[in-house]
Amino acid sequence: MKEVNGEKLMADLQAVVEDAEALLRATAGQAGEKVAAARARAEESVRAAKKRIGELEEDLIARTKEMADSADTYVRENPWQAVGIAAAAGLLLGLLMSRR
Secondary structure (H helix, E strand, C coil): CHHHHHHHHHHHHHHHHHHHHHHHHHCCCCCCHHHHHHHHHHHHHHHHHHHHHHHHHHHHHHHHHHHHHHHHHHHHHCHHHHHHHHHHHHHHHHHHHHHC
């Protein structure tokens, strides 16, 4: 569930960055010292956000790979326990779905 939330957060952050970039492009022709200063701050914030999004994405991918490797190792070392866990999860999911 954390990964789904992480992916949603990444998508939301990317949308915010894209919107901020669009706003910066739309105000490119505006003159004035205050506007220029605000644009400079906004551009720096967008650059920092893009960098952080990239770092978060790399971290999310690395953690997902680690979890997949751990699951693979567990299943290879304990195949019958993995089958039992999968069967129990399937049964529980089937019971929950039949209630609706």
